[in-house]
Amino acid sequence: MTELSQKVxxxxxxxxxxxxxxxxxxxxxxxxxxxxxxxxxxxxxTAHVIAQRGQQAEAMQQDVCDNAVWDQVFAKTNKAFGTVNTLVNNAGVSGAGKDRFEEPEGLEAWRQIMAINLDAVNMGCRRAITEMKAHGGSIVNISSVMGIVGGAGPAYNASKGGVRLLTKSIASYCGRMGYPIRCNSVHPGYIWTPMVRQIAEVHEEVETEQELKEMLLLQHPIGRLGDPEDIANGVRFLVSDDSSFMTGSELVIDGGYTSV
Ligand SMILES: NC(=O)c1ccc[n+]([C@@H]2O[C@H](COP(=O)([O-])OP(=O)(O)OC[C@H]3O[C@@H](n4cnc5c(N)ncnc54)[C@H](O)[C@@H]3O)[C@@H](O)[C@H]2O)c1
Structure with a gap:
């Protein structure tokens, strides 16, 4: 695997x-x-763990929904490490149990989920295009299998489907404009993270995290749920120059979830 020492x-x-x-x-x-x-x-x-290993990271608070903060994030990163050439839009929420069609609060929940999972990805991409159009770069947007097939809450599904097509639109736009920017999406199956574990609290068919895990396992032919590192490995490939012919692509890393 290519080393990434030129990547900021x-x-x-x-x-x-x-x-x-x-x-x-x-x-x-x-x-x-x-x-x-x-x-x-x-x-x-996270930055501390990385620094303890003798590698380079800094941390910054950011609400991805705040457009003004995106400018600060790019400015601080440019200053700390040199010109930014890679953005991973990963922040997201599941909104599990909140965006129910038939309840009045569902509409407000829809707006919040869309703001974080889709609008904010758009903000990040817009800022990245402005920053990277002269010197080049790569954007990786974390979508989901739920951006390909239905099954989660409506807002989560719609937001992740939106990320999938926003990604393709950016790839196409950058190509047309002659900007040397690649933009790809990643579509994880269920990965056992705090986001997924919290679903147990609101899921109607399960009582415990263990029951949730067993239920989700049945949907993954590979016989296990994913680990965060399974997705990190895919992102690392898309960030690296090993994927230099990929743009507008959707990298599905789902243990077979979408094949059943
Ligand atoms: N875990 C899965 O099964 C799975 C599957 C498909 C896609 N994804 C996607 O992967 C991404 C990461 O999910 P995860 O499972 O690691 O979740 P996670 O809950 O472990 O981590 C999400 C992180 O995003 C942060 N965050 C939430 N709202 C934010 C905001 N407004 N601004 C900045 N940061 C914010 C949280 O504080 C948290 O640290 C999400 O976009 C999620 O939709 C996850």
Missing amino acids: VIVTGGGSGIGAATAEALAERGARVMVTDINSQAAEQ
Whole structure:
């Protein structure tokens, strides 16, 4: 695998789960990583783990929904590590149990989920295009199998489907404009992270996390749920120049979830 010492990366939602594993996997290959999260302590913890290994990372608090903060994140990363050439839009929420069609609060939940999972990805991509159009770069957007098939809550499904097509639109736009920017999406199956474990609290058919795990397992022909590192490995490939002919692609890493 190509080393990543020329990569200056922003990973959003890097304080937990897939984002933390991705930040670590990229730094391990020499990338300089700005870890951002709405939970500043969690972002700092990931950066600390990376720094303890003698690799390069810094942390910054960021609510991805705040457009003005995107400018600050790019400015701080440019200053700390050099010109940003990679953005991983990973921050997201499941909104599990909140966006019910027939309940009045469902509409507000829909708006919140869309704001984090889709609008904010758009904001990050817009900022990245402005920053990278002259010198080039790579954007990786974390979508989901739920961006390909239905099954989760409506807002989650719609937001992740939106990320899938936003990604293709950006790839197409950058090509037309002659910008040397690649943009790809990643579609994880169920990965055993805090986001998924919390689903047990609201799921109507399960009582415990263990029951949830067993139920989800049946949907993954490979016989296990994913680990955050399974997704981090795919992101690392898309970030690296090994994937230099890929743009507008959807990398499905789902243990066979979408094949049944
Ligand atoms: N875990 C899965 O099974 C799975 C499957 C498919 C896709 N995904 C996607 O992968 C991404 C990461 O999920 P995860 O499972 O690691 O979840 P997680 O809950 O472990 O981590 C998500 C991180 O995003 C942060 N975050 C939430 N809202 C934010 C905001 N407004 N601004 C900045 N940071 C914010 C949280 O603080 C948290 O640290 C999400 O986009 C999720 O939809 C996860």
